[in-house]
Amino acid sequence: MIDLSQIPRFTGHALERDGHTCRIQGPRCQGRATEVDHIQPGDNHDPNNLQAVCTPCHATKTGKENAARLNASRPRRRREPEPHPGILRPDEMQSRRSQGVAGDPL
Structure with a gap:
């Protein structure tokens, strides 16, 4: 377990180690790093x-991580697909034909 009072030292070390250059290099990258990010999300400092x-x-990386975390925690609620009310199943079509109902339902 890392002493939380040491976090500023680790932050400064990461900036110096990486030469104050952004390691993500995303589409909106400014190039000069002013912040420190956890490579793997969590409390591993x-x-x-x-x-x-x-x-x-x-900001982009954190937003994507938060969205993924929220989506993973949401329950999946999907209804079973229902047949269209105007389409007859094959057994219903056979039943209608045997009853003498005229016309093809399709």
């Missing part, structure tokens, strides 16, 4: 799990 990033890249 190990220096090997930290990377230097610019603000736009950090």
Whole structure:
């Protein structure tokens, strides 16, 4: 377990180690890193799990991670597909024909 008081030291180390250059290099990247991001989301503050990033890249990555986390936690509620009310099943068609109902339902 890492002492949380050491986080600023790790943050500065990650920025220096990465030369203050954004490691994500996304489409809105500013190039100069001013923030530190967890490579693997969570509370692992190990220096090997930290990377230097610019603000736009950090915001984009965090937003995607949060959206994925929310979508994963939502229950999937899907209804079973219902047959169209105007379409007869094959057994219903046979029944109608045997009863002498005129016309093809399709």
